[in-house]
Amino acid sequence: MMKRAKALFLGLLRPSSLLLAGSVSAESVTRQLNMPRGVTEVSQAAYDIHMIMIWICTVIGVLVLGFMFYVMFAHRKSKGVTAANFHENLVVEVLWTVIPALILIVMAVPATTALLKVYDTENPDIDIKVTGYQWKWQYEYIGEGVKFMSELRTSQDEIYGRAPKGEHYLREVTQPLVIPTNKKVRFLITGNDVIHSWWVPDFGVKRDAVPGLFTAAWTKTDQPGTYVGECTELCGLGHAFMPVVVEVKEEAEYEAWLAGKKEEAAIYASTIGKQWTFDELMVKGEQVYGRSCAGCHQVNGEGITGVFPALKDSPIALGPAEGHIAILIDGVAGSAMQSFAEQLSEVEIAAVVHYERNAWGNDVGDIVQPINVLNFKQSQ
């Protein structure tokens, strides 16, 4: 880090090198100063109007502030000038009210057409429901029976500096959203707990994910690739840790991927009946815990006093399994403890419950099987 700081500092002394040459890693992205043009009609419309605005502002700025600098040099007292005494001039005052108003009217035209594009969500080829959770995204391919969570893959160790940061630090997820090229994809966006906002700069899509409300956005691109975005509405302490990653694949590849996903779902359904061993569940449970629970209840299960209760030695974790499962399925109304029934599979719920009952010195010793979770769900 010190080296980087030094390079940067030296760069600062030579401003042009900071802007043009890349002295440290990740050049192209690091040096980015402007909005990306992106790969969709919408993002390009946004970019174009952004550039129009920059140029208009630059021209006005140079004229107005240029005049001001001229005044500052020409009309200083030290040059022996005496001050004039005028303080009104109807003509210029009318002009500098009317001319900006005209410029605005002209600008309103491209601004309107660009916005109409953003709102053109009719007639999609594919509908994907996007749900914001604290702190991950769920994608559901409507009508396909495919649904999964997309969570940050960067490890806590990288975040807390106990391990070197990878190249894709905070820009990697467990499962990216996958969409095909040349199809109009509509996103139906909502929130599960608090408000999030789903943003992919290269698509020009940013929409708030508001609980209780569905909003629509759309995208269509002919350029395959991986596009990274972020959550852009403050959603609690994990706000910076729920990136959006979208993979755009050629159509055939996409179809193959989707078929694979459907098959996976079918296989998964069949594992519910399987009897898991104590250790298998511990391993699986620890993974699930790390992703879904540790954000609040902490890796050591001790929670944060006054905000998130400890699970270590908690009466619920040590009590009957039923009650423990119930909390995960139903959540706790009016608190940050949400329902995980939709977010986690039966296997994952079983594993994490099992883990919580048998980790950090909790030693209930029983085994919670996926089938128990399924039975509980069905009994409700």
Add this chain to the structure above:
Amino acid sequence: MAHGPSQNFFSRWLFSTNHKDIGTLYLWFSFAMFLLGGFFAMVIRAELFQPGMQLIKPEFFVQMTTMHGLVMVFGAIMPAFVGLANWMIPMMIGAPDMALPRMNNLSFWILPFAFTILTSTLFMEGGGPNFGWTFYAPLSTTYAPDTVNYFIFGVHMMGASSIMGSINIIATVMNMRAPGMTYMKMPLFVWTWVITAFLLVAVMPVLAGAVTMMLMDINFGTSFFDAAGGGDPVLFQHVFWFFGHPEVYIIILPAFGVVSQIIPTFSRKPLFGYSSMVYATASIAFLSFIVWAHHMFTVGMPIAGELYFMYATMLIAVPTGVKVFNWITTMYKGALTFETPMLFSIAFVILFTFGGFTGMMLSIAAADTQYHDTYFVVAHFHYVMVAGAVFSGTAAVYYWLPKWCGRMYDETMGKVQFWIAFIAFNITFMPQHFLGLAGMPRRYSDYGLQFTDWNMVSSIGAFLYGGAQLLFLYNVIRTIGWGKPIDDPQVWEGAEGLEWTVPTPAPFHTFSTPPVVK
């Protein structure tokens, strides 16, 4: 009748009903809050110096961003201008004091309690407010720590203080102008403040309504903002921004006023377009009520609403432009000198114009889809609020301090502070435009490696900027204690107005008999 301040320290400051003493209290309080809010900002910038979580945890980080915003907006900027209003409005309109001196005392003394309550939540179980200064529900209701109740109480208190302060200003200006001081002769600082006071009286109750609804949702089982109970989280944002957008003009209008006093003085030429300045201020105030949802372009409003709010927001550029043109034309053919207050005012014009440009860009809804909630917005509002309100507040202190205490500040030190502040400000906030455009969202406790460089630059600038404030503090204390004594009522060669007719330092009571304005 004339008598001086109480000799007892406590009764002088605690029970004061003198507009000058209360003005002083407001100013010192606001500076203390400025340092506190600045300290929070330093914590934020230190953590963001490089990627990864180094110094603090994400949960504390969001408390820091929230508290920074709240303390700066409600604790530093707003009270600073109320302090200036207290000191200057009676002296500018030839009144002996504020119209309601006891209420004046109360409206000040509420503030330290409000902010003690607010800040103390940081040390409570569950931590301080962690939902941003815009406190969107349901993050601030269902998902908030229990301390949110203290936050709500604190906001109510600040609101009460602001409303009382505003009523006082309105009453003073309406009733206590010296004979001959017609409305269209009032100094622009007075004008901008009256208009601001009306804005405050109009929107503080809306803020109070918003937090009261939160209080009900949290404690009494209502569901104003809870979708599960049939409420609507978006309603919160409409209510908040109906307050929040006028609020940003509450912050900037008095700053316009200050600059409109200073630029003519150091140009030795009357303000150009006085009446158009008044009308422009009034139209900005009016427009500020009808543009609020430009903060919500990504929330999924119907397109008709989106278009309306876009057009209405673009309109603000017209009266804002008029102001800038007027300031520059005031300087045109003047005899300019560049003392510290003038330097800050000129920087204000340049940087505020820059912030106005980014405001124009943000008003274009389709482009705002990309800008919204990124560092681009952070950069925008720091250009208008720091280079706008804070620079003009600093200019005001340098400009009027000699009148207040009869001692001259150190000009060289003032200029040094100006240049550090000006350069450091731009090092801090210019790169934030790039960060935002390149995709870095705001309120992020950590970021991808591609954002590292500009964040480092920004942090270095921020520390420098913080340092410049300490120099300012030192300069002010040195002036009050050991500055070169002066007794010319005029102080500045080109200064016009009643405040420059009273002796220097301004006596405890001024205009016990009203002056006559021709």
